[in-house]
Amino acid sequence: MNFAAIRVIYRAEMQRAINTLFQTLASPVISTSLYFVVFGSAIGSRIQTIDGVSYGLFIVPGLTMLTILTQSISNASFGIYFPKFSGTIYEVLSAPLSFFEALIGYVGAAATKSFVIGVVILLTASLFVDLQIEHPIWMLTFLVLTCVSFSLFGFIIGLWADSFEKLQIVPILVITPLVFLGGSFYSINMLPPFWQTVSLFNPVVYLVSGFRWSFFEVSDVNVWTSLTMILIFLGVCLAVVSWMFKTGYKLKE
């Protein structure tokens, strides 16, 4: 293993976030606060409790998921897309370094950033609502697994994209709808039966449900089902990445 290489990639990627620390943290903090002001207080006060949880509290896990999904994907996809676009990737390609070592550096850094952002959002949320975490270990497990698998997913998008449009199209056309329709702001039990069934095909439903369960012990689907689904998603991403590695996909001529 070329640990020195993993370390410098990780560090360079983290440095990018640190250089722009204000944007990195301010944007999630501000948007979370806005959601709380609008949904938690203004509208939430007129919405009845869901499964015995006040609306302001109910949206915390979904809101956190919404942000870390988008952040993981945009961080990781940009992290690998940019060197590819600017040509500086030649260095990584010519170094005595395996694809997986590079992957650990890039995805590890993106996942770390998302994790930090996730924690910051939860801290911000706790200023607005009285946040209790029933199952901290489960909560951390879901948080870490989501950060890692969606950073991996972002890495795949960054490798696949050969234009800025493609880089942005997946987050906009796929992720945002999935997240909004994934029960971040409501329980899918509130939907008509047909749409409940459709929702079960949305992977984000399982993430949000499991994550929410770790806070309040209320969930749309069983927590083990949630865990299984996210592990399957992680497995699929790993399989795709391995295939990309074997074929040198879009990295090497």
Add this chain to the structure above:
Amino acid sequence: MDNIISINDLAKVYDNGFEALKTINLDIERGEILALLGPNGAGKTTLISTIAGIVSPSSGTILVDGHDNVRDYRSARKLIGLVPQELTIGAFETVWNTVSFTRGLFGQKKDPEYITQLLKDLSLYDKKDNQLRMLSGGMKRRVLIAKALSHAPRILFLDEPTAGVDVELRKDMWRIVNKLRESGVTVILTTHYIEEAEEIADRIAVINHGEILLVEDKTELMQKLGKKQLIVEFKEPQFSLPDSLKDYSLDIDDKGLVLTYTYDATADATGITRLLQSLGEAGMSLKDVRTTQSSLEDIFVDLVHSDGIAANEQPKEKSA
């Protein structure tokens, strides 16, 4: 012979079907400076990118100090440093960080003293905390050289190192290359300037259309430069030459008007006197007599011509 790089039947077909390298066989000697000389599009960048592992070969093998550069890529790549043709460099990192980054990528422990010395050698030390985007083009190229040397490679590739480079950097570059050679580093540079190959290389490999046309010691090529031609123009067409000239290597053009005699100008007896005497004795009246000396450029253009290259691709321009 001690080869540090050995390329066997290497071919590269790009995804679009373009055959950029056709059966390349080339041995590079340990410690030499080899110039890969060829016009734009010849395949120079493709060749060195393939050796460095940035481009995958379609067939053939490359051994770097005995290590197969695909199967044993870690051992092979550790030995190599590459300065790319384009100024591909980040924007927001500092000089110090980007050079340290490359060193780390190559699996080497931090060594601030080595990096400090390297930056000083390249007149970059006072810029070490500057962001890359603040640097001029020449400075960026220096940074690329520093990055390539950050892990103390045994083989250095310089892809068109002097394209758009000022005189000072050019001098610095040759100074560094010589210093590297003294310490046993093998240097391979690509260029389409003949003067550059002449100035610095030990051996010259001429490449065009993905084929190596010639690999020769520079001094041997220089001896070819020593070859002169005597050109005699006749007033009347001549198709038969006097028997006394049988042992000369002579060429007459189709119209019988121009006779070309190739000889070694460094030899004691050039045979010019006897040639001209014989022509006079045979009653041939001469219109003009002149000599030409073939330059490396002529040799190169000849090679490239016989390879069927378009005239506008000939590397005629001189370096600034």
